[in-house]
Amino acid sequence: NAGVTQTPKFQVLKTGQSMTLQCAQDMNHNSMYWYRQDPGMGLRLIYYSASEGTTDKGEVPNGYNVSRLNKREFSLRLESAAPSQTSVYFCASGGGIGNTIYFGEGSWLTVV
């Protein structure tokens, strides 16, 4: 069971570079999420998608864009990376009425 798969697992970027984090889920969930987690901190919601074709801002959306390509995939793009975006990024998915969200293994991003 793959669950939620995100790539890449590790990435080092230079300030100003762009990159896209990819995420896919095979659980047929409607909802998908991108969170970031800084050292010793909780998870902060960046963007949320309730269903294919819809996206909504979370707590910390500035500097990010998302795309819900289809029901399975939800990508996160950094257009011009900044050192403040150094973090661990988690993609997650959850069912429509269900109360559980499932996380991917995380992507460690360093911006130098």
Place this chain on the structure above:
Amino acid sequence: GQSLEQPSEVTAVEGAIVQINCTYQTSGFYGLSWYQQHDGGAPTFLSYNALDGLEETGRFSSFLSRSDSYGYLLLQELQMKDSASYFCAVRWGGNNFNKFYFGSGTKLNVKP
């Protein structure tokens, strides 16, 4: 807006019982979840409360009081493997009933 408060760190001995509290302030509250995260790992679901009262799942129980905007996670018969961070998360109601906002986490140290 959403605001969750939980203690930053708790220490307990193996075999003991520990309670991790969570208070929240949020409009459109729909439910309270608990997640466990080991160092370097992804958060995993433990428990969810939508109604007042106690939910029991093995050694773990979770409690919710909607009138007090308060919940807790109770861990019994502590084991060394329970050393991890524990996060409460608010499920936001209304049109975005599948948005989840996380607290900053409680680091549980279990000592022999």
